[in-house]
Amino acid sequence: MKAILFSRLLCQKTVLLFGFSLFISTFVFAQPSNDNCNNAITRTSSTSCNNNQYRLRNATASAGIPVGCAPVGTHYDVWFQFTAVSATHTVTISSLESNFTNPRVQLFGGTCAALVSVVCGTTTMTGTGLTIGNTYYVRVSNLGAAISSNDRFNICITHPNPPPANDNCSGSTLLTSAAACNTVTANLRYATNSAPTGACGGATATTTYDVWFRFVANSTTHAVTISNRGANLPAASTYIEMLSGAGCAGFVSLGCQAASVTNGRLTLSTLTPGATYYVRVYVTTNPTATATADWNFDICVQQPPANDECTGAVSLTPNATCTNTAGTLDLATPSIAPLGCFAAGTYYDVWYSFVATAAFTHTVTISNLGANFTAPRIQLYGGNCGALASISCVSGTSLSRVGLVNGTTYYVRIANFGVNPSGTGTVANFDICITRVAAPPANDACAGAFLLTSATTCSYVSGTLINSTATAGLPACGNNGSSDVWYQFVAQTAFPVITLNNIGANLLAANPRIQLFRGTCAGLISLACQNVAASPTSLNTAVTPGGAGLVVGDTYYIRITTNTSMAPPVAGTWTFNICVTDPDPVGSARIDYGKTYANITAGTVGGTINPGDVLEIRATLVIQRNAANQHRAIDSIAYYDTLSPGMGFALVPATIATRTNEGKIYKSYTDSPADADFGWYTTAGAGTDTAIQINMGTGATKLRGGVFRSNSFPSFFGTTCIIMATYRVTVNAGYDTKIDFGGGAFRYRDSVTGVFYTINFPKDTLIVYASPGACPDAVSPTNVIGDEFNGTFGAPAASPGSQNRGTSPNTNYLYTVFGASTPNDYYYGVANNTSANNSISQTVAKPGGAARVHQVWDITGDHSGAANTARG
Numbered sequence: 001m002k003a004i005l006f007s008r009l010l011c012q013k014t015v016l017l018f019g020f021s022l023f024i025s026t027f028v029f030a031q032p033s034n035d036n037c038n039n040a041i042t043r044t045s046s047t048s049c050n051n052n053q054y055r056l057r058n059a060t061a062s063a064g065i066p067v068g069c070a071p072v073g074t075h076y077d078v079w080f081q082f083t084a085v086s087a088t089h090t091v092t093i094s095s096l097e098s099n100f101t102n103p104r105v106q107l108f109g110g111t112c113a114a115l116v117s118v119v120c121g122t123t124t125m126t127g128t129g130l131t132i133g134n135t136y137y138v139r140v141s142n143l144g145a146a147i148s149s150n151d152r153f154n155i156c157i158t159h160p161n162p163p164p165a166n167d168n169c170s171g172s173t174l175l176t177s178a179a180a181c182n183t184v185t186a187n188l189r190y191a192t193n194s195a196p197t198g199a200c201g202g203a204t205a206t207t208t209y210d211v212w213f214r215f216v217a218n219s220t221t222h223a224v225t226i227s228n229r230g231a232n233l234p235a236a237s238t239y240i241e242m243l244s245g246a247g248c249a250g251f252v253s254l255g256c257q258a259a260s261v262t263n264g265r266l267t268l269s270t271l272t273p274g275a276t277y278y279v280r281v282y283v284t285t286n287p288t289a290t291a292t293a294d295w296n297f298d299i300c301v302q303q304p305p306a307n308d309e310c311t312g313a314v315s316l317t318p319n320a321t322c323t324n325t326a327g328t329l330d331l332a333t334p335s336i337a338p339l340g341c342f343a344a345g346t347y348y349d350v351w352y353s354f355v356a357t358a359a360f361t362h363t364v365t366i367s368n369l370g371a372n373f374t375a376p377r378i379q380l381y382g383g384n385c386g387a388l389a390s391i392s393c394v395s396g397t398s399l400s401r402v403g404l405v406n407g408t409t410y411y412v413r414i415a416n417f418g419v420n421p422s423g424t425g426t427v428a429n430f431d432i433c434i435t436r437v438a439a440p441p442a443n444d445a446c447a448g449a450f451l452l453t454s455a456t457t458c459s460y461v462s463g464t465l466i467n468s469t470a471t472a473g474l475p476a477c478g479n480n481g482s483s484d485v486w487y488q489f490v491a492q493t494a495f496p497v498i499t500l501n502n503i504g505a506n507l508l509a510a511n512p513r514i515q516l517f518r519g520t521c522a523g524l525i526s527l528a529c530q531n532v533a534a535s536p537t538s539l540n541t542a543v544t545p546g547g548a549g550l551v552v553g554d555t556y557y558i559r560i561t562t563n564t565s566m567a568p569p570v571a572g573t574w575t576f577n578i579c580v581t582d583p584d585p586v587g588s589a590r591i592d593y594g595k596t597y598a599n600i601t602a603g604t605v606g607g608t609i610n611p612g613d614v615l616e617i618r619a620t621l622v623i624q625r626n627a628a629n630q631h632r633a634i635d636s637i638a639y640y641d642t643l644s645p646g647m648g649f650a651l652v653p654a655t656i657a658t659r660t661n662e663g664k665i666y667k668s669y670t671d672s673p674a675d676a677d678f679g680w681y682t683t684a685g686a687g688t689d690t691a692i693q694i695n696m697g698t699g700a701t702k703l704r705g706g707v708f709r710s711n712s713f714p715s716f717f718g719t720t721c722i723i724m725a726t727y728r729v730t731v732n733a734g735y736d737t738k739i740d741f742g743g744g745a746f747r748y749r750d751s752v753t754g755v756f757y758t759i760n761f762p763k764d765t766l767i768v769y770a771s772p773g774a775c776p777d778a779v780s781p782t783n784v785i786g787d788e789f790n791g792t793f794g795a796p797a798a799s800p801g802s803q804n805r806g807t808s809p810n811t812n813y814l815y816t817v818f819g820a821s822t823p824n825d826y827y828y829g830v831a832n833n834t835s836a837n838n839s840i841s842q843t844v845a846k847p848g849g850a851a852r853v854h855q856v857w858d859i860t861g862d863h864s865g866a867a868n869t870a871r872g
Helices: 002-008 010-028 505-509
Strands: 052-055 075-083 089-094 103-111 114-121 124-127 135-143 152-158 184-187 209-216 222-227 239-246 249-258 265-268 276-283 296-302 325-328 347-355 360-367 376-384 387-394 398-401 409-417 429-438 461-464 485-490 497-501 512-520 523-531 537-540 555-562 575-581 590-599 614-624 633-643 649-651 657-659 665-668 679-683 690-696 720-731 737-740 745-750 756-760 765-768 777-779 785-787
Touching (some): 075 152, 089 103, 089 135, 114 124, 209 296, 222 239, 222 276, 276 296, 360 409, 461 485, 523 537, 633 649, 633 720
Antiparallel strands (some): 052 152, 089 152, 347 409, 360 398, 376 387, 497 575, 512 523, 590 614, 633 745
């Protein structure tokens, strides 16, 4: 039909062809709307590629465009524009149709009238260093040939995800240091590299993907901690670094470590207060993986507690009950304070203060100690922070002090000894409180134990547990957290009885205990523990270990406590009465004893001990009839003594013996322990102790002691047996040396009760000194130097037998004149010959001579220094 129509309308060809030609021209030669820069289509950049399709059909080549980085030739182009939202943008064209064979993309800055080439590419290009907010132009072209069909393409503009705001030091986040960890949440996703290179973890200049923080130091010590790390921040490959610098320049790395070290905490103790420090957290792999939350972490900066020094001491108020205040030793530093009662060492400490209340005991208690607080110390100071004075210390969690001054401020130092307890979480935390109770009894502690005097009848002393405190570190007797009070006594017999009576209702309900100790307050050894279920209740010392009873003359301690752990009782019926009674000794022999010496070396002058003198050491044992005046016996008798090297004595061989009270040998012994007799000494050689033993009494053997009765020989008129264990020593010390000749012991068994006793002789001394000869003057009873007739022992005694010596004020012995039966035990006289009748005759009869002392002794020589030597 097109042919027919054409034939029929041939006469109209020109017109028709023209009209057709105009129609074709409009369709074929129309350019895209964005054929020129001025009509550039606006695109929006995104972090992901959002494609739109466009065409190059009939696009023309723009004139006057700077070549820039584009290849020379004709570029049939279309134009786009976008606003930079990042310093980096990427333009990508894709899905090109078949006639789009020589693609080119070019990025321009400036304006359409003054374009500036930035970067070029074929199907993609990335512009960097762009200015955020500026408009940029994109030319998409086919180089060398126009396209009329199959010309479609897709285009998208992308930009990378923006880095964190603190990606660089210049944008560092300001952190505020505090004692507590006040966290700030941060994120590492899309962080970029920063200089300088990370100091740990194998970081390089291109693998230090970091974010930055800064803080102003308030102390020399600060700790930076990161926590709550996201899934993409493993501890072993997430790093913390602290740097010094000025204005983000001149960096010096001060410390760097992985978050796996010390629970993500980096601590430095060499900072300068007032200076700014920088902290960066980085990884060494590009942090672009999803999701954003997996790159989160928390960070904080901490400083020592506000009470790290005495001047910042936290004020506490003493209360009747414990009101805890939370504390911490985290980042605490050692203070320079007087050690006082503590040993030298490093104490990581914090400080508290309180004002004392009168007549109260103040107790500092710390509790709920963190896992790192393993060596707690508490120290109490008086004075002020500039001049502290140590008062008391304790290695533990509770310190009590009595007698503080009302209204005075005291300081408390809480410390961990030797090891820094700092750490994240609660590992260095504790609670503290100060309580006050009325002052405890004076015998609240062993050192203040009240002295009880034992007797055959009970003499009660009243006591109370009101306000008493517990004594730590004792062998168990009930609950050792219970309050207690203390008593002491000197054993007079082996089996005294301790009785508690008139026990208050509150005390009885708390299950009281009586505990007996030997030793010293610094080293107590428990002997017995008696449960008190009723009033009265007694502790019989026959239950002590081994059944041997107590050592006569030794001091023992009594602790009254309960089986109920409690705070010190402040009110109620907590009173009691206590006494110590000795068994009635009527049935047994009465024993007396003493130890002395006699200088048996004749000197040119008397009354002194000189080097080389020989002394006879005499330990006397007296067995008397019982209280009913009946003869009684003791058995298993032995004497023990020890000479230590360097004490000033050397044993004279073959001098071990027993003697009568007059000094005559009763029985002598060989020295060797291998002999059959029952007195000997042993020694391991020069420089070692010499141990002396004599088994005494009738029937004594090598293995055991024998028997003495009150009427045994050697006898004093058949009523008393007096025997001395003796040995001789040579004085090998120089002048002005004090020598201890005390010590030694008798051990025996009471034949009536079967109880063993040990008599320990107390320490006693003598002095080696040169005699000045006859003394022209003497000291009167009033210590006034006067002539001899003032009397060394006081005013002259009255008749009969007036003598130059009277009563001495300086001895427990009583002065008496010599007579037929005087002086006796516990009396003394000053002898001049036999002086009982003022006679100087030595030929009077004996025994039975009235002029002789006790009708027996013959005393030769003047021992009085009297003007009339015929008178004593």
